[in-house]
């Protein structure tokens with residue numbers, strides 16, 4: 001195009017793959033003037049050479065931390081965006097602010113130029129689930145409104161995972177509780193340290209399942225095993241969670257970080273669009289069902305949060321210290 005102007009030669013045959021690709025690219029430029037095409041080509045080549053020069057001069061993209069998050073650390077490196085929950089002294093319990101920041105981080109990751117997005121935790125826990133202090137400091141006349149807003153937040157939060165368009169990986173570095181377990185089924189890969197455990201003590205808290213687990217867990221592991229976890233709060237080891245299909249692979253804790261990141265760096269070099277399209281093909285089959293389940297679970301939890309069973313369980317947890 002840059003030398004000959006608009007495409008005028010006959011289209012190569014279907015099995016002449018290389019010439020056909022060149023012809024398609026040329027033809028796609030339509031009637032772009034020769035001079036414009038030439039300038040575009042020069043711009044492209046100088047862009048390529050300056051970016052390859054710069055790799056030895058400026059700080060590489062490695063560990064470029066993205067500002068604006070208080071409860072997360074978000075970095076992009078080697079085609080991987082990492083969202084790290086960052087309240088290690090509270091076992092990465094999820095505050096209202098954290099739910100909101102995770103949604104913002106997922107939104108940003110869905111649009112950045114990374115190939116894979118990873119959620120992990122800082123410190124010894126992946127996450128201890130919902131921060132039970134989210135339910136405190138509420139005056140009686142505010143309770144219903146707070147529950148209504150909580151249900152909307154929950155529905156929106158889980159919805160972000162259902163709709164996330166790129167391969168999403170959980171690097172479960174330690175124990176996971178509550179909602180940090182249930183959402184795992186919405187990830188494409190779940191890698192776990194052999195120190196991780198998976199615990200959903202909903203009934204103990206007077207609460208009910210969320211994260212679409214009332215649909216995804218029975219489908220994954222059968223109704224009996226799902227009942228042990230979701231109704232009776234049985235805690236699974238990483239090996240048990242792997243046997244049930246909730247975890248993709250378990251790694252020794254001592255080599256977890258090294259093995260997981262080596263694996264993910266290799267995966268992140270695969271063609272980005274192919275990964276994204278394949279993920280969407282796998283996930284699109286049940287998106288509607290997942291959104292409907294999410295809406296129903298959020299509605300039911302809104303009621304549960306107002307129950308005596310739930311309020312008493314939370315007060316018990318929060319008054320543990322006072323009793324000690």
Ligand SMILES: CCCCCC/C=C/C(=O)SCCNC(=O)CCNC(=O)[C@H](O)C(C)(C)COP(=O)(O)OP(=O)(O)OC[C@H]1O[C@@H](n2cnc3c(N)ncnc32)[C@H](O)[C@@H]1OP(=O)(O)O
Pocket residue numbers: 089090091093094099128129130131132133134150151153154177178179180201202205207210317321
């Ligand atoms: C918009 C709302 C959406 C809601 C969605 C519904 C979600 C539901 C769920 O996720 S249910 C699960 C809720 N989580 C829990 O029930 C876990 C509660 N925590 C514990 O049981 C324990 O803390 C532990 C087993 C995780 C860890 O125990 P231990 O090793 O003994 O450490 P500590 O208990 O001393 O914890 C250290 C420090 O962290 C605080 N903390 C830990 N987890 C939570 C939590 N989930 N909520 C609030 N605070 C938590 C703990 O109180 C300690 O704080 P302190 O040092 O005393 O200030």
